[in-house]
Amino acid sequence: MPRNIIIAGNWKMNKTSAEGADLARSIVQVIGNQTEITVILCPPFTALQAVGGIVSNSSVRLGAQNMSDKPAGAYTGEVSSAMLRDIHVTHVILGHSERRALYGETDAIVNKKTLAALENNLKPILCVGETLAERESNSTFDVIRTQIRGALDSVSPLQFDEVIIAYEPVWAIGTGKTATPAIAQEVHAFIRSELSALYGDTLSQKTRILYGGSMKPDNAAALLAQPDIDGGLIGGAALNAKDFIALVESGRSASVKKA
Ligand code: PEP
DSSP: OOOOOEEEEEOOSOOOHHHHHHHHHHHHHHHTTOOSSEEEEEOOHHHHHHHHHHHTTSSOEEEESOOOSSSSSSOTTOOOHHHHHHTTOOEEEESOHHHHHHHOOOHHHHHHHHHHHHHTTOEEEEEEOOOHHHHHTTOHHHHHHHHHHHHTTTOOHHHHTTOEEEEOOGGGTTTSOOOOHHHHHHHHHHHHHHHHHHHOHHHHHHOOEEEOSSOOHHHHHHHHTSTTOOEEEESGGGSSHHHHHHHHHHHHHHHHHHO
């Protein structure tokens, strides 16, 4: 069974609610009825409701960029999984390298958030990836293995079925340096073999593993043609409708070729 391709846009800390609604409207107008692939928009918290209103009658899904591992209570500034579910969020990006590097998120924290998301029927998009120094010291696979095993600790096979992985080499995020298709494929295949060791072949073959890191309309086709690359998590190129729609179209072409 071919895996359904996912194209997800991570808007990071960009777009007010009104700007986000405009961007979502432009995207939905063109690709809002397609069902060959899964398209997810991940605006900042403050734009979730406005964007949710725009995508609600389309095939486009709504994702958040982070959430608390706690269910409720005295956690100033935090947003819970139940709050996200309440406004029809279906996916949540967890363990993004910016959260790991700038806000001290460890694998243990990412694990707690992953469990909390799954308990509330949110699908985690779990990000892993090595820094340039880690790649240059030949520790890419060790780093990825530690991140995968740490984030998925105590996640049952039934729960894992809902998890999406994103391989995002830190050196490729927002830098314009994309991993070559061969480099990305090598790591994606490694991730799938790790997932197979943890959850068995059937589940690992079903898991969508997205690539993220300067994916653009001109490099997407070559990346998406790789056997273990099942979509993209897009930062910069998700901020304008033309590029994001072109990426969705690349995803749809790849989906036809892989069928
Ligand atoms: C990201 O941060 O998830 C990302 C992939 O960013 P960019 O596409 O801008 O490299």
